[in-house]
Amino acid sequence: xxxxxxxxxxxxxxxxxxxxxxxxxxxxxxxxxxxxxxxxxxxxxxxxxxxxxxxxxxxxxxxxxxxxxxxxxxxxxxxxxxxxxxxxxxxxxxxxxxxxxxxxxxxxxxxxxxxxxxxxxxxxxxxxxxxxxxxxxxxxxxxxxxxxxxxxxxxxxxxxxxxxxxxxxxxxxxxxxxxxxxxxxxxxxxxxxxxxxxxxxxxxxxxxxxxxxxxxxxxxxxxxxxxxxxxxxxxxxxxxxxxxxxxxxxxxxxxxxxxxxxxxxxxxxxxxxxxxxxxxxxxxxxxxxxxxxxxxxxxxxxxxxxxxxxxx
Numbered sequence: 020x021x022x023x024x025x026x027x028x029x030x031x032x033x034x035x036x037x038x039x040x041x042x043x044x045x046x047x048x049x050x051x052x053x054x055x056x057x058x059x060x061x062x063x064x065x066x067x068x069x070x071x072x073x074x075x076x077x078x079x080x081x082x083x084x085x086x087x088x089x090x091x092x093x094x095x096x097x098x099x100x101x102x103x104x105x106x107x108x109x110x111x112x113x114x115x116x117x118x119x120x121x122x123x124x125x126x127x128x129x130x131x132x133x134x135x136x137x138x139x140x141x142x143x144x145x146x147x148x149x150x151x152x153x154x155x156x157x158x159x160x161x162x163x164x165x166x167x168x169x170x171x172x173x174x175x176x177x178x179x180x181x182x183x184x185x186x187x188x189x190x191x192x193x194x195x196x197x198x199x200x201x202x203x204x205x206x207x208x209x210x211x212x213x214x215x216x217x218x219x220x221x222x223x224x225x226x227x228x229x230x231x232x233x234x235x236x237x238x239x240x241x242x243x244x245x246x247x248x249x250x251x252x253x254x255x256x257x258x259x260x261x262x263x264x265x266x267x268x269x270x271x272x273x274x275x276x277x278x279x280x281x282x283x284x285x286x287x288x289x290x291x292x293x294x295x296x297x298x299x300x301x302x303x304x305x306x307x308x309x310x311x312x313x314x315x316x317x318x319x320x321x322x323x324x325x326x327x328x329x330x331x
Contacts, residue, residue, distance in 0.1 A: 024112065025090055029105055038160075039131065040089075041123035042115035046166075049085040049124045050159055051131045059132075059141050059149065066320035067156070067184070070274070070327045074244060075154065075182050075202055080145040083152035083181070085124050087117075087172055088161035093190050095221040096209070098252050098294075100284025101160050108223040110165055117172040121179065125152060158186035158205070165191065170198040177202075186248070188220075189234035190227055200243040206234055206272075208247045211262035219256045235270040245272040251304060252280040253296045260304055264311035271330070275314055277305045279324035298324040 024045060025033065034040075037050045054065035058079035064072075065079040072078065093108035129150055135141045155176050157163045164187050166172065176183040182202035187195065189206045210216035213228040220227065238245050247267055251257040267275055279296045280286075296304070298321045305316050305326040314328040 025105060029102060032102070037131070039127040041085075041127055042120050044113050044115050046089055046091070046112070047085065047087045047115060047120045047124065048089055048159060049083060049127050049131075051128065052079075052082060052084045052156070054079045055082055055084070055149070056135075059135055059145050060138075061142050061145075063322065066323045066325055066327075067154075069320055070276075070318055071203065071244065077154040077182055077184075078148075080142075080149045081151070081153045083124060083128055083155045084159050085120075085155060085157060086159035086161050086163065087115075087120055087157070087166040087169065088163050090161055091165040092162040092188070093165070093223045093227070094162070094188050095223065096250075097219055097221065097255065097289050098209075098250055098280045098286050100281070100286045102285050103221075106161075106223065108165075110167060114167045117168055117175040120172065121155075121175050121181075128152065152181055154182045154184060154202075156184045156186070157201075158184070162188055162190070164188075164194040164198075169194065173199055173201050187234075189231040190222070190224065192230060192233040192237055195234060195237060200241055203244040203246065204238075204241055205246045205248050205276075206238065206270075207250065208235070208263070208266060208270075209250050210256050211259040211266070215256050215258070219252070235266060238270040238272050244274070246274045246276055247272045249275065249277040250280055251277055251296055251301065252290065253294045253300070255280075255290075255294065257296055257300075257304060260307035261311045264308050264314075267308065267314060268312050273330065275308070275328040277301055277308065277326050277328070281324075296324065302326060 038048045040048045057063045068079045090105035092106040095103035184203045185201040186205040279301045282292045317329045318327040
């Protein structure tokens with residue numbers, strides 16, 4: 020994996036940012052989510068628990084945020100907080116076994132959580148439970164469907180009673196067609212049309228828009244919970260709600276999440292705080308989708324500037 024393996028300063032920057040690389044070939048990593056930390060302190064919970072906790076029983080303090088596919092991704096989205104300069108659209112090098120990835124990921128998470136036990140503000144019951152995650156957010160970095168043994172990773176999660184939440188850019192419908200259902204499937208729908216998609220996502224493959232639409236056409240065939248995630252950037256892709264609505268209705272997911280862009284990480288090199296829509300603007304945009312689709316707003320979470328729409 021010599022051509023793609025993250026090393027040197029880029030790797031050190033990730034480690035300094037809280038990443039821990041796992042697996043012999045280090046194409047996987049974990050990072051303790053901010054909401055996991057807040058939940059341990061009884062300060063708040065992630066919107067995933069608020070929106071879907073009753074469906075999956077997931078709890079923020081027991082979430083494992085990981086990626087099996089650093090630095091593989093076939094988009095270089097303008098809003099991405101990751102270092103998109105490292106992205107490689109094709110897998111290059113050896114492949115770690117899913118069980119190895121999960122073993123080391125859980126152990127790395129436990130090590131990162133060790134210091135919390137000495138914090139008098141931490142809920143120790145939650146800390147004990149956090150040693151054994153019950154949810155895996157396969158979303159930390161890279162595009163997980165490029166990882167060759169994604170099906171094995173999903174199966175390994177279920178074997179350990181860990182609910183895998185798979186987040187994908189939708190550019191590998193052939194891979195999604197072959198894998199077993201995760202607990203929840205997120206597909207990123209971040210543009211209402213092809214022109215906006217090209218400007219927003221900077222795809223590194225020639226037929227990206229067609230591939231995404233092929234994935235959208237498959238959404239209704241999954242037996243798991245399905246969600247379309249709309250990461251909305253002011254003056255970039257936060258427009259044409261009626262076009263988003265048409266794509267949403269055609270895909271027919273269980274839920275839709277319009278969510279505001281946050282100016283953090285490497286995205287600050289391209290976008291600033293002026294591109295961050297406020298929560299009221301996200302609600303307003305969601306209402307326009309509601310007016311033009313078969314979906315209604317059923318929940319919202321202002322700290323993350325996100326709403327939840329469900330099929331009527």
